[in-house]
Amino acid sequence: MSSYRNDAQQRLIQVILALFSDVVQGVSNAAIAKATGSSAYNVTRDLDNLRLAGIAERDEGTGLWRLTPRLPQQAVKVFSAIDLHAARVEQARNRFTRTPD
Numbered sequence: 001m002s003s004y005r006n007d008a009q010q011r012l013i014q015v016i017l018a019l020f021s022d023v024v025q026g027v028s029n030a031a032i033a034k035a036t037g038s039s040a041y042n043v044t045r046d047l048d049n050l051r052l053a054g055i056a057e058r059d060e061g062t063g064l065w066r067l068t069p070r071l072p073q074q075a076v077k078v079f080s081a082i083d084l085h086a087a088r089v090e091q092a093r094n095r096f097t098r099t100p101d
Contacts, residue, residue, distance in 0.1 A: 011038050015046045019056060019067045030079025 015037040019027055021035070033043045047065050050056035057068050 011036055011042060012046050012049070014038075015043060015050065016055065016067075016071070019050075019065060019078050022064075023072065025057050026062060026066035028064055032065065 015032055015038075018032045018035040021027055021031075029047065030044050032038075032047070035039045036043065038046075047056055047058070049071055051058065054068055054070050056065050058065050
């Protein structure tokens, strides 16, 4: 059985998760490298690819990297879907647990 594991893709996911650690101020390249156990060179390459994809941006004033709104907006969609389904579950619960007239 072959493995589909790809170390570069795994590292990129770790970089994204590290960026979530400070979405306001941003995170330094060195902090991301430490968090991912990767070299600063690899992290710089990953961050540039995330920048090209519109997922990360570099604050030119501080040099820190942060997520763009693109991924956090997806999280808002997740919570909206959960809320919608929670309301439907509650309606079903009420329908099945109410006392018949």
